[in-house]
Amino acid sequence: MSLLTVDELVVDHRTPGRPAVRAVAGASLSVAAGEVVGLVGESGCGKSTLARAVCGLTAATGGTISFEGGPVTRLGLRRRDRSLTKIQMVFQDPYASLNPRRRIGAQIADGLETARDRDTTPGGMLERVGLPGGMAGRYPHEFSGGQRQRIAIARALAARPSLLIGDEPISALDASAQAQVATLMRNLAVESGAGLLFISHDLSVVRLIADRIAVMYLGKIVETGATAEVWANPRHPYTQALLRAIPEPDGLGRLPEELPGDVPDPADPPPGCRFHPRCPMAMDICSEKEPDPGPVSCWLYPPA
Amino acid sequence: MRPHSGIRVLSRLPEAWRQPLAVVGGVVAVAWLLIAAAAPLLAPHDPLAQDLPRLASPGPGHWFGTDQLGRDILSRIMYGARVSIPLTLLLVVLSLLIGGALGACAGYFGRWVGEGIMRLADLVFAFPTVILAMVVAAALGASLTNAVLAVLIVAWPSYARVTRGLVLGMREREFVLSGRLLGFSAWRSLRVDVLPNVTGPILVLATLDIGTALLLLSGLSFLGLGAKPPSAEWGAMVASGVEVFDSWWVATFPGLAILTVVLAFNFLGDTLRDALDPRTARAIKERAL
Known part of the structure; x- marks a missing residue:
């Protein structure tokens, strides 16, 4: 049984006086214990909203999120369950x-308290994320961005989570710190047997750490699969375009291909397949009917 | 603004506090506090004794002159500091606590409680401050306590509004959310994560407000809605001086006392604001170099 199951999740952002923006429009996803799932997609495609909904920080408009067999409820003013x-x-x-x-x-001690862990010290948690334990008495401003992110990881792990979510945890870091922090998150999560949902728009880092990859476009998951498989054989045209946009440092002088066009307004999504206005392989049916959700949500691969 | 700015205040204070206005404000404020504390030792005469020549102009023996009842004005101003300054400070602390608590609840808990509190604040804002304070003081009856109460009623909404705004902004910060995700109750989140990070700007407001509160309090006494004769209160002293306009010293010196205290605390508030704002703090530092 999977640890986290997100089924047909819909999240609307409501602003009074404006039409509701459907940030997540029927996304399904699952994370198993000990599994690392990379969720990728362009900015504004709803990745972070999905993560917030899984934590209970944003209310779901429709669909279900279940965690360890129970529903995830919205975190209101009451203490979190x-x-x-x-x-x-x-x-x-x-x-x-x-x-x-x-x-x-x-x-960090707050996290230990959440897990009712009296044996581990904050210093011990700091050592697990590769910082000297003696730094526990310092204030956040004494640390760099990468170090702070390690501290945030230590605090989250101190609560002994069975699901750790990284909401673009590396996008604000230096290139040199990005791979380090991402690998650290993976190793610590896998060591503790927890699942990891790692959200990023950096595909090369996701390839490095994820067992499975889910590609999101405009509020929907368009393709999921084992990382190596998706990498070797991307099927959805959007995934193919994303992969072609990664610069290759192989010295052949090939320039990354740009995906033309912009992400449409989620408040007014195109009819049919949401990707069809930008899709190089769009057919007639694409603008009329939405493809069924599945490992690949695309009319090029009709369900058998 | 980087979130750690508050922590670095201590190391920034020196530059901000070396500005001329800050020094003047600090010296004048401390001087008034000392005068208030040591009035019985410093005052040359009994502030209530009516044994000097009436309406004597300033000169040796009574440097600020005497009033129409033959009381030494310098001594009365010194004793007046013991009335006005502690009451003003008490007033500001109380309105900060009341307004801050209501604003924090409105900002953090929101919903109809918050809306209710803020509409009440808007109601108070809708009236001109002095008029509303006069109405309240007059309704309660003229006394110094009631004047303090009246000023309190008109002063808390600005704290409530500022605190609410700051708390609203802070509530969605990621470290506050992280705390909630770890299972903090709303109360603990407010106490541990939110309030310590909003105190700086509220303290600035309070310091700037000391001058306004003193002015309002003396204003009510001036209008006969505060301190009663014969107590030495600056606003009431200015009022009695207005009756004998030819003897300019009777009204001028207590007026100057009010002016200096108001200015001193405004300078201190400005300084505190500059010290807490990393951008101005940096600008001051660069100018100093």
Whole structure:
């Protein structure tokens, strides 16, 4: 049984006086224990909204999210349910993810308290993420972005999550720190037996750490599959375009191909397949009917 | 603004506090606090004794002159500091606590409680401050306590509004959400993550507000809605001076006392604001170099 199952999730962002923006429009996804799933897609495609909904930070308009067999409820003013503290998240901005007024040791201790862990010290958690344990008495401003992200990982892991979510945790970091932090997240999650949902728009890093990859476009998951398989044989035209857009450092002088056009407004999505206005292989049916969800959601690969 | 700015304040304070206005504000404010504390030792006369010549102009023996009842104005100003300054500070602290608590609840918990609190604040904002304070003070009856209460009623909404805005912005910050994800109750999240990060700007507001509150409090006494004779209160002293306009010193010196305190605390508030804002702090530093 999978750890997390997201089924036909719909999330609308409502602003009074404007039409609702459907950020996630029927996305299905699952993460098994000990599995690393990479969720990729362009900016604004709904990746972060999906992650927030899984944590209960955003209310789902439709569909279901179940975690360890129970539903995920919206986090309101009440204390988060103890079973749901097994889902922890590492956020994007390392400069906003730690309380500037508290020592990092105290913030990691909050995580240990959540897990009722009296044996581990904050210093011990810091050592697990590759920082000296003696730094627990310092304040966040004394650390670099990469170090802060490690501290945020230590705090999340201290709560002994069975599902760790990284919401673009590396996109604000230096290139040199990106692979390090991503690999660290993978190793620590896998070591502790937790599932990891890693959201990124950086495909080369996702390829490095993910067992399975899910490609999201305009609120829908268009293709899922084992990372190596998707990499070797991308089937959805959008996945193919994403992969072609990665620069290849092989010295052959090939320039990455750009995917023409922009992501349409999620408040007013195109009819039929959401990708058809930008798709080089669009057929008549693409603008009329939406393809069925599946490993590949595309009319080029009709369900058998 | 980087989130750690608050922490670095201590190391930034020196540059901001070395500005001339900051020094003047600090010296004047401290001087007034000392005068208030040591008035019985410093005052040359009994502030209530009516044994000097009436309406004597400033000169040796009574440097600020005497009033129409033969009381030494310098001594009365010194004793007046013991009335006005502690009451003003108390007033500002109370309105900060009340307005801050209501604003924080409105910002964090939102919904209809927050809406209710903010509409109440808007109601108070809709009236001109002095008029509303006069109405309240007059309705409660003229006394210094009621004047404080009246100013409190008109002063809390600005704290509520500022606190609410700051809390609203802070509530969605990622470290606050992280705390909630770890299972913090709303109360703990507010206390541990939100409030410590919004105190800076609210303290600036409070410091700037000290001058306004003193002015309003003396204003009510000036209008006869605050301190009662014969107590030495600056606003009431200005009022009695207006009756004897030829003897300019009777009204001028207590007026100057109010002016200096208001200016001093405004300078201090400006300084605190500059010190807390990393951009101005940097600008001051660069100018100093």
